[in-house]
Amino acid sequence: MPVISAAQRMNIPLVYKNKLKIRKFTSEEGLSQNIVQDILQDSQGFMWFATTGGLNRYDGARFKAYKAVFGDSTGLVNNYINQIVEDKNHRIWIGTSKGLSRLDLKTGRFDNAQHQKGVSNSLSNNWVNALGQDKAGNVWVGTDKGVNKAATNSHFLKFQRYLYAPKGTKKERFFIGAICHDSQGITWVGTSKGLKKIERQAGGKVSFTHYPLAPDSAHHSPESIKSILEDAQGRLWIGTRVGHLYLLDKTRSKVTLFAQDLARVYDLYQDSKQTIWVGTENGLCWVNEKTKKIERFFYPATHLDNITVNCMHEDKSGVLWVGTAGYGLYHIDSKSTKFSTYNISHYTQSPLKENMVWGIFQDKGDRLWLNSAKNGLFHLNRSTGEITNFKHEPANPQSLIHSQTKRIVQAQDGSVWVVTKGGLNKYNEVNQTFERFFIEKKYSRATSVYCLMADKKNALWMTTLGGRIYKLDIRAKKFSQARSKYFGNGWASSIVEDKQGIFWISGRTAIVLYDPKKQQVVEAHRYDSVNTVGLKKNRPLQIFKARSGQLWITTYGDGLAKVVYDKTGQFRLHYYTQKDGLPTNMLYNILEDKQNKLWISTENGIAKFDPVTEKFTNYTPKDGLPNDDFGEGSFFHDPTTDEMFFGGQNGVAAFIPAEVKPNDYIPTVRLTDFQLANESVIPSKDAPLKNTANYTKKIVLTYEQATVFSFEFAALSYASSDRNQYKVKLHGYDKKWRNLGKRNFVTYTGISPGTYHFRVQASNYDGVWNTQGLRVELVILPAWWQTWWFKLGWISFTIFLVVGFYLYRINAIKRQKRVLEETVVLRTKEVVEQKEEIQIQNEELLQQREEITAQHQAIESQNKLLTEKNYHINQSIKAAKTIQEAILxxxxxxxxxxxxxxxxxxxxxxxxxxxxxxxxxxxxxxxxxxxxxxxxxxxxxxxxxxxxxxxxxxxxxxxxxxxxxxxxxxxxxxxxxxxxxxxxxxxxxxxxxxxxxxxxxxxxxxxxxxxxxxxxxxxxxxxxxxxxxxxxxxxxxxxxxxxxxxxxxxxxxxxxxxxxxxxxxxxxxxxxxxxxxxxxxxxxxxxxxxxxxxxxxxxxxxxxxxxxxxxxxxxxxxxxxxxx
Known part of the structure; x- marks a missing residue:
């Protein structure tokens, strides 16, 4: 009997179509603590995560942690954070177990507020559980002792208290667990005493209304509420600590118990696909609006179905973030995954390790048939997740002939046929049994079916490993053998019928044309010296006929071949290879979509080919494919829905071509850090950054500071953020844009003084660019010797020197003229005296010659001494070299x-x-x-x-x-x-x-x-x-x-x-x-x-x-x- 299993099936909202890519972040990736209490995306696009170990900001590349420091009153008040919210003034309010902090995103500074005994406008209690902002921009703070409305325009944190019971009074004490401001301006508060409605009255007064969650139960005690959500229809969802989920129709004031026994409900969230998510103590759930039931989210290897989920949030790029208690942060990405995946092991109870799919077929009931090499045939109901496994059973003649299944096709009459080792199997859907067909009673390799094709006359054609061609008349249940072999060494990979009714057969080393009417081979082409059609040496696999009648051939090593006819009617093969854009030359199967594009499974992903433009688009596991390597003969196309299936090493990739398109989300680009000499600049009045980096539009540097500086930036698209790309240009310095690839920082050195504009462009993982990007003005001040006043002073000083020198020279020449006149007189007298002196000088020259000779001898002696010393020094250095080489x-x-x-x-x-x-x-x-x-x-x-x-x-x-x-x-x-x-x-x-x-x-x-x-x-x-x-x-x-x-x-x-x-x-x-x-x-x-x-x-x-x-x-x- 077939084995039926549904124990481990995936259970996700249908709108996601099995297109999920789930990543996990923990303290190992930089998160300050693995208990995540709340999630927020701020107005600039950064993600913020509240944990019990501090506040974390994430930019798609790294986490930045904010933690409380003992004794520092200017920082975070406490690390145990319950909830966060951003107000209209770009400040994040942080509710902790020891008070309230407010972080100014522009300055990076904190303001703190705590309960002060005897001060009526202080916080009513230090344990802050809930935060919310109303339409007017007021921030509401829920504590263990009532709710507080903050005065947001004041620098000092002041509060007005509601539902507050001072010690020693008879008023009820209210633990505030949730605050929700709805689209009508009404504030709903979830308390330990049930649901409260706060409305503003004329004159600024406030009224409170209690909403009982179970009005029909006289003995019902108020439930403690942890979460409230207003959905897109204006309905109010309320989650309680006892595991109940209520639905309030505000138009009729009707409360309905939607679900119970959920365990504690910690958070409610509705995403952009209108799915309502429920975070509970026992896992992540979602509301199935069709069945009016709560479904438990299950996705293999994530554990999200049985761990505590504290919070959820969808960012602007479409990623759903899930915060857990102790398991960190989950990143559920449905954008970067373009393909649905079906993996056999995800659906079976047995420890099946085989996920290779050798054949695919989809029947009319939206059920997939998957062939395996060792474990028989799997029949998957995609709607319910139920899977049936058919295997060979030795004692059951109505089971498969063998558990090694190869091909599966549907005949013209709608019957399903499965090729296994040993023969053919016809499926009986009513009894879920198989009728066996054997070419010969005794199995042999020569009659083992490898390739199967259904023709238009309700017959099956097949080739065998022995190189033979057989026909099965389905009505007569009779095999007949063709009069000739198909010509080839070993098995054939595919058979296809062309417009003339000729069968094209691809063999291991040949392409054969077979006329079924004449039952003979009419053409045979193989790779040899007489090859006239351009067939290359590597094995042709699938021959595919497009709707236009054009034939295409995949090969294992030579790429894609197009059958082209000349004027005489003779065909030749034109090849497309990696040089033309294919990801590899190892190709398997082809399918054609409604737009006449060809989709090709390969050994390196899936390629889309446009026959008109002759352009390829390639897809890999990074785009959501279950694997790189696909399998020969494992493919199927549903012409009604245009859905395609390719099987491979790790399951099946399913997709509708029209839905495989780039993610059009344009990422916001922000500056995340600015460094001088590899040290981050802390904003201050005297620093180059007056505000935090992401709020900085202009940076002024001194000449000394501009020696080495760096910019760090981020593209705030969180779907496959590790594949975001960057380009930068420093206008006024860079002549063209610099492509940084995935690197999100750049360093500049030795930039001359002047005014520049630093630009960053970024793209998401699909290459969709934000061309406006980031723009920061950069001013580098000149050194003191490069300033205008120094240059002006230097020019003036130079002119003064030139003029002074000119006047000095004029006076000097005049003086020289007078001196020359006097000198002429004196020289005449001196000539006589010089004659006598010459004789004396001759004697002195002789004496000097003798002295020079003596000096020359002394120099030669010193040179000899220096040579000896240089030799000894060189010997010492060589010895030092020997010693140094010895220590290496x-x-x-x-x-x-x-x-x-x-x-x-x-x-x-x-x-x-x-x-x-x-x-x-x-x-x-x-x-x-x-x-x-x-x-x-x-x-x-x-x-x-x-x-x-x-x-x-x-x-x-x-x-x-x-x-x-x-x-x-x-x-x-x-x-x-x-x-x-x-x-x-x-x-x-x-x-x-x-x-x-x-x-x-x-x-x-x-x-x-x-x-x-x-x-x-x-x-x-x-x-x-x-x-x-x-x-x-x-x-x-x-x-x-x-x-x-x-x-x-x-x-x-x-x-x-x-x-x-x-x-x-x-x-x-x-x-x-x-x-x-x-x-x-x-x-x-x-x-x-x-x-x-x-x-x-x-x-x-x-x-x-x-x-x-x-x-x-x-x-x-x-x-x-x-x-x-």
Whole structure:
């Protein structure tokens, strides 16, 4: 008997059509705490999450946490947050267990309010449970002792109390659990005593009305309410702590108990698809308006059906966020998923691991038939989730012939036929049994059916593994064999009938044309020397006939072939390959939609082809496909609905082509951070940022501040936000837009004074761009010597000097003229005297010659002495080189640690180097470091030997294995050894260290810490280079404000590449004194990442040599690459 199961079926609202992509965020992703109490998207587009461990802002890339600090009255009042709301003045109100905080989003500053004994306009109680904003902009605050209306226009938080019972009075005490301001301006309050209605009366008075939730029950006691929702129809939904869900029709004042026994109802929310979600203590639920019942949400591997759900919120991009108690935050994305998926294991009770689907068929009852290789045939009712499994049963002659199913087709009379190993099976829908058909009584490979086609005359045609063609007359239940084989080696993949009634058959190495009337092959083409139609060597798979009659052929390795006829009627094949836009040349099956577009399943996703424009559009698992690799023969098209199905390694992808379109949501672009010298700027009156980064429109920098500055930004589209793209341009500096890809930050250095405009454009995951984007005016002030007043003063001073010098020269010439006249007289007298002096000078010259000869001999003696000293110095330096080479890790040590999976590019500027690398082990951790000491040559070498000795002590002796601790200890040792606290010297080093630890699951745990140096790495199969910045700390430099070195942990898959480097490669100049730069280093590493490590080293050395041609090496260069 068939096995029927529905125990684990997916249960989601039908409007989502199985198109969900669910992601989970916990403290591991940066969330401050895993208990999420409330969710908000602010007016700028940022997501805010209230947790019991602080407030979190999320921009699609990272979380920013706001936490209370003990003794700081200017920050958050408490970390245990119950609810948050944004008012019309862009301030977030935060209800906590110890009072109320208000965060000004423009300034980033907090105002706090708490209950003050004896102060009537203070908060009535510190435990704030609920918040709400009415149409007038007033913020209402629900506490354990009544509700308060805040005066929002006042800088100081003042409140007017309602439903408040002071201690010692006879008034009822009200615990406020929910506040709802409806579309009519009425305020509804959920209390521990039931539902209250607050209305404003003439003269500013307020009236209260109690709404009993069960008016027909005399013994009903008021229920404590936690959530209230007004839906799009104006109805009021009320969730209580005892698990009841009520529906209030306000027009008739009628209360209905909609559901009970739900466990505690914590939140109610209606999304843009009009689905009402119910968050309960026992999971996420939704309201089925058709059945008037509450459904429990179930999606495999999410656990949302049995964990406590505290809150829900849908953002502007269509993502539903779900906050839980202890399980973090769920991100339910229905936008980026363009395809529905059906996975066999999601529907079965048995531990079935096989999800490969070998064949697909949909019957008239919207039920899918799915073929498997080992587990028979699955019959899935898509409406109910019920699945029936048909298998071979040895004792049941009405079961399948074999559990290995291959193809499934529907004959002209509507009967369903299944190909299994051994023969054909006809399904009897009434009895849910199969009638067996055998070509021969005894099974043989030669008669094993591989391909099946139903013709228009209610006959089935099939090919076998033995290369034969058979016909089954369904009415007569009789097989007949064609007079000739179809010509081919082994099985055929497909049969199709063309407009002339000729069968086209694709074999392993051939295409055969078969005339069913003549029962003979009329044409046969294969890949050989006499191939006249252009058939290529790889196997043709499916031959597909479009509605126009055009034939298309998929191949396993040669792409897509189009059958083109010439004037003589002879056909040839025209091929489309990866060069034309296909994702791969390994293709399987083709379907045609109502717009005459071809959809092709491949070994790398699904491709859409427009035969008119000859353009391809490709889809991958990132678009919601269950897998990359699909299966041959696993496809189906419903011509009525135009729905298509392709089966593969992990189930079935189902879609209606007209609904597969880009997400048209244009992401908002916001500035999230601005940094000077890699330090975030905190807004203040004297800082470049007067407001928070996202509210900043203009930044003014001094000449000194503009040395290095960075912008960080975010596209606030949260559907597949990791695929958002960015472009930037600094107008006035950049000549064209810079494409950053997924990187959401950019750094500028050495920008000249002037006025610029920084622009950012961003796109969502489907390439829909916000071309208006972000615009920030940037003003860089000139240095004092570049100001107009300095230039004017300098010009005036120069003119004064020129004029003064001119007058001075005129007077000097006059004086010279007088002196010359007097000199002529004197010279005449002196001529006689000079004659006598010449004789005396000759004698002096002879004496000077003798002295010069003696000096020359002395110089030669000194030169000889200098030569000897230079020789000894060179010998000492060579000895220092030998010592330095001895302390570096030997090749054998690197081999033991990394085998051949490393390279070392080491180029000292002088004989000895200030750069060195270090390798050590602590337990099962390998510790590798690259260190850049102050200076190069002999001073650098001395520092490297000091550093090497200290590292041996810190790691090998003290067994320190955390890179951050190693660098911190090295800071202490350097300061002590070099007596920096007494001398104030700043000699030291920059460094990058990693600790590698192999995990049991073949992954590697990598801990990184850097002092002024980053870590670069490339994941397997990735086309991007990821960067982790080092800490802004240099070893040996004493900072006024305490700076620490942080450690970063990565869990990486096998064959991840890591690169550790000093700054020598980056800072090397070319002949025009242009630095090689970090961007070029990144590009060079990406370019060689697919090569072996030895080849990487060779290519990088060549790249550096070409860049340095015509100039000298500037600094020591050290770069190490490691594959783990």
């Amino acid at each position: 890790p030997f090749e054998s040590k690197m081999q033991d640690a990394f085998q051949h999976n490393y390279f070392i590019l080491y180029k000292p500027k002088d004989v000895v180097s200030g750069d060195f690398y270090w390798l050590g082990n602590v337990g099962n951790k390998k510790i590798l470091g690259v260190i850049d000491c102050t200076g190069h040559g002999v001073p650098g070498a001395f520092m490297s030997m000091i550093g090497f000795t200290m590292l041996n002590e810190i790691v090998n002796t003290q067994k320190t294995d955390n890179p951050a601790d190693i660098l911190e200890q090295l800071r202490i040792e350097i300061r002590y050894t070099l007596k920096q606290d007494e001398t104030g010297r700043r000699n030291g080093m920059d460094a990058v260290f990693i600790a590698l630890e192999a995990l049991d699951n073949q992954q590697t745990k990598v801990i990184f810490a850097g002092a002024k140096r980053p870590l670069w790495y490339i994941k397997p199969g990735s086309a991007t280079l990821d960067t982790i910045k080092g800490s802004s700390v240099s070893i040996g430099v004493i900072y006024q404000n305490k700076r620490t070195i942080e450690a970063h942990t990565i869990i990486c898959d096998p064959n991840t590449l890591f690169y550790l480097s000093t700054d020598g490669f980056t800072d090397q100049n070319n002949v025009v004194r242009k630095r090689f730069g970090a961007a070029n280093v990144h590009n060079a590493l990406l370019k060689v990442s697919h090569l072996s490590l030895a080849q990487q080293k060779q290519d990088l050395e060549e790249t550096l040599q070409i860049f340095m041609e015509g100039t000298e090496q500037r600094d020591d260069i050290l770069l190490i690459g490691v594959r783990v």
